[in-house]
Amino acid sequence: MSPRQMVRPGGRSARVQESVHAAVRALESEVGRDALTVPLIARRAGVTPSTVYRRWGDLRELLSDVAVERLRPETEPEELGSLAADLTAWTELFLDEMASPGGRAYVRDALLGDPDGGNAGQCSAYAAEQIEVVLARAAGRGEAVPDVETVVDRVVAPLMYRILFRPAGLDASYARALVAGLLDPFGR
Amino acid sequence: MSPRQMVRPGGRSARVQESVHAAVRALESEVGRDALTVPLIARRAGVTPSTVYRRWGDLRELLSDVAVERLRPETEPEELGSLAADLTAWTELFLDEMASPGGRAYVRDALLGDPDGGNAGQCSAYAAEQIEVVLARAAGRGEAVPDVETVVDRVVAPLMYRILFRPAGLDASYARALVAGLLDPFGR
Numbered sequence: 001m002s003p004r005q006m007v008r009p010g011g012r013s014a015r016v017q018e019s020v021h022a023a024v025r026a027l028e029s030e031v032g033r034d035a036l037t038v039p040l041i042a043r044r045a046g047v048t049p050s051t052v053y054r055r056w057g058d059l060r061e062l063l064s065d066v067a068v069e070r071l072r073p074e075t076e077p078e079e080l081g082s083l084a085a086d087l088t089a090w091t092e093l094f095l096d097e098m099a100s101p102g103g104r105a106y107v108r109d110a111l112l113g114d115p116d117g118g119n120a121g122q123c124s125a126y127a128a129e130q131i132e133v134v135l136a137r138a139a140g141r142g143e144a145v146p147d148v149e150t151v152v153d154r155v156v157a158p159l160m161y162r163i164l165f166r167p168a169g170l171d172a173s174y175a176r177a178l179v180a181g182l183l184d185p186f187g188r
Numbered sequence: 189m190s191p192r193q194m195v196r197p198g199g200r201s202a203r204v205q206e207s208v209h210a211a212v213r214a215l216e217s218e219v220g221r222d223a224l225t226v227p228l229i230a231r232r233a234g235v236t237p238s239t240v241y242r243r244w245g246d247l248r249e250l251l252s253d254v255a256v257e258r259l260r261p262e263t264e265p266e267e268l269g270s271l272a273a274d275l276t277a278w279t280e281l282f283l284d285e286m287a288s289p290g291g292r293a294y295v296r297d298a299l300l301g302d303p304d305g306g307n308a309g310q311c312s313a314y315a316a317e318q319i320e321v322v323l324a325r326a327a328g329r330g331e332a333v334p335d336v337e338t339v340v341d342r343v344v345a346p347l348m349y350r351i352l353f354r355p356a357g358l359d360a361s362y363a364r365a366l367v368a369g370l371l372d373p374f375g376r
Contacts, residue, residue, distance in 0.1 A: 108300065117355065120352055121353065123353060152349070153349075154348065158342075158355070161312075161345035161348050161349055165308045165309065165348070166308075166340065
């Protein structure tokens with residue numbers, strides 16, 4: 001993972017990061033991902049290529065950091081009033097986002113340019129945090145809830161495994177069946 | 189995936205593939221993975237770099253094909269006499285192989301140099317084929333067995349997800365618990 005985690009918000013280093021990330025996002029849509037180069041990104045961001053290399057090491061690590069930012073959930077999970085409904089809605093949305101062409105590319109980028117595994121771990125933490133919100137709401141309503149690692153194993157892991165390794169049959173009904181299979185022992 | 193699948197065994201193209209794969213394996217141990225280049229590999233394999241580029245596109249696709257070969261299981265799953273024992277033994281071995289530094293590197297290579305997903309699919313097919321052997325033996329003994337896709341979701345997917353995204357707590361007892369949790373509904 002880049003030193004991003006240590007960046008002081010609003011400091012120069014945070015501004016460099018934001019302008020470089022913004023340059024990557026803009027150039028991705030203008031020239032396409034395969035045409036991205038560090039000099040091109042640096043010119044658009046108004047920094048020197050050596051600033052980018054010092055900070056990110058290489059293009060793959062930069063793209064990995066940008067991918068993790070793109071995979072950060074933008075909204076709280078929807079609240080529909082039952083664990084089954086909330087977890088099913090979250091799971092369908094997670095599948096839509098991760099299995100989309102953009103989502104697949106970001107997941108691959110996040111994994112690829114990630115020598116120490118920090119970015120992949122952040123992707124997993126985003127999913128676990130959203131699941132924790134769903135579970136805490138359900139527990140607050142007095143529902144029996146599985147623990148978050150069980151939901152990761154039973155719902156997130158099969159979806160991500162199939163997105164990466166075994167895409168046949170990966171659809172919303174499969175995602176709903178994963179949630180139903182998990183919650184069944186809890187009396188639903 | 190490279191045209192490997194279409195290669196006629198024993199043909200020139202098969203000999204080129206074997207010599208290039210052998211060159212990659214030899215150079216990986218001699219100079220290390222990060223020092224590998226297509227010209228270096230081609231020289232060792234006794235072919236021209238353009239042969240490698242024509243056949244594999246780039247170094248990453250070549251490394252992806254070599255990784256899939258390395259991930260091919262070399263032995264049949266051990267037969268211990270019960271589904272629980274056989275699946276537990278296979279799962280512990282699968283975790284040992286995939287979570288080892290070499291295994292993690294091969295899984296990453298297989299995934300990342302794989303524009304069309306064929307190599308990742310082959311990795312998944314290797315695991316599914318081994319599981320099918322375990323399940324067929326158990327069914328032959330009259331045991332109740334889950335279907336192979338359920339074993340992929342409940343055992344293979346959590347292990348691979350945690351290897352790639354969430355390694356904390358990934359050990360043999362976790363692997364055994366995945367198998368026990370899957371087989372419990374079947375009366376064990």
